[in-house]
Amino acid sequence: MDVYQFTLLVFFGAVSAGLIGSLTGLGGGVIIIPLLTVLLGVDLHYAIGTALVSVIATSSGSAAAYVREGITNIRMGMFLEIATTIGAVLGTVIAAFAPANLVAILFGFVLIFNGLNSLRKKAEHVQITSSKAATWLKLPSSYPTKEGPVAYGIKNVGGGFSMMSVAGILSGLLGIGSGAFKVIAMDNIMKVPFKVSTTTSNFMMGVTATASAFVYLQRGYIEPGLCMPVVIGVLIGAMLGAKILVKSNPKKLRLFFSVVILLLAINMIYNGFNHKF
């Protein structure tokens, strides 16, 4: 295979990763890794570096729209980025020592967890009261709806902050956006409305990934020959996915891809235990 064919193959793989990522709500980064390693034989380190770069591209692209709409809670994002960036830098330290097989196994389990989590039903809840810490940090805010702005309170800042550190470590170690863990921290622990949680998670992803990307750039994880087709492909795929989602709610397609992702995850865990990475 020559470079031209390889680039084209990676490009179309990335388009489907972006598409599947936006249809399942898992994000493109988490799918590009099994695609590159399991299907194209790319080393896990390069796959992680490439995924991290694509996470920055997709999250910046979509965060731009949400921020302008005023749904994103910028103060909460900024404050919790302390936790995710510290976590991300720690993640790169762990990555330097952790054996690749172990990283692949952990990745497989995170992928399965994310897949199951995306099928869970989410209810929009708005609660008005806030904890003292949240008020002191000026975290409570409001978000626009058709019926006018809805004010919400925030609780358990410490718990959310801890969970965000975990999300940051996983992001730095595995090259993913770890949006699912960020949403759990805000939605389940801090009781932030779901819409605000998802958009703020997206907003934070770029900075979190940047904190580890600078380290990975210097260690040689980020290969231009892989990143170029992947970043462009994932962005196109994500845009196509968003268009499909507006037109229909592809439940069957979603379920089908969840099964595909589950199989890829099991494959990574199996290969990890057999020391194939």
Next chain:
Amino acid sequence: MARIKDSNIQTAIGNVLRYGVYLSLAVSLIGGIFYLKDHGSEKVASKYAHFIEKDDSFFDYLTNVFKGIGNLHGEEIVKLGIIVLIITPTIRVIFSLLGFILEKDKLYIVITLIVLLIIGISVAGGLG
């Protein structure tokens, strides 16, 4: 008054993110064309199958990228595109900092500076 300022900052942040991604895509695409023109027919073989760890400082990395761009090396132009992409969220944080300074929000000036400091540690090569 504070509300108006908030929405101005939101617009600015949104624009930084959007144009950062556009610029990065354009640069990467140009680099990709040069890269494929020069290396398209080479064999991939197992170029990406085995990881080789490097230990460049960020500033050496930048210097090499700019040298390569002068010679129209596709890979180095793509690297510039990647750097633009990676720097975009950091510029977003700097814009947030300016916003908090305009609002005289001391607490959030400190919080934003902490985040910038951690990114600085990462630029310096991390903790390892």
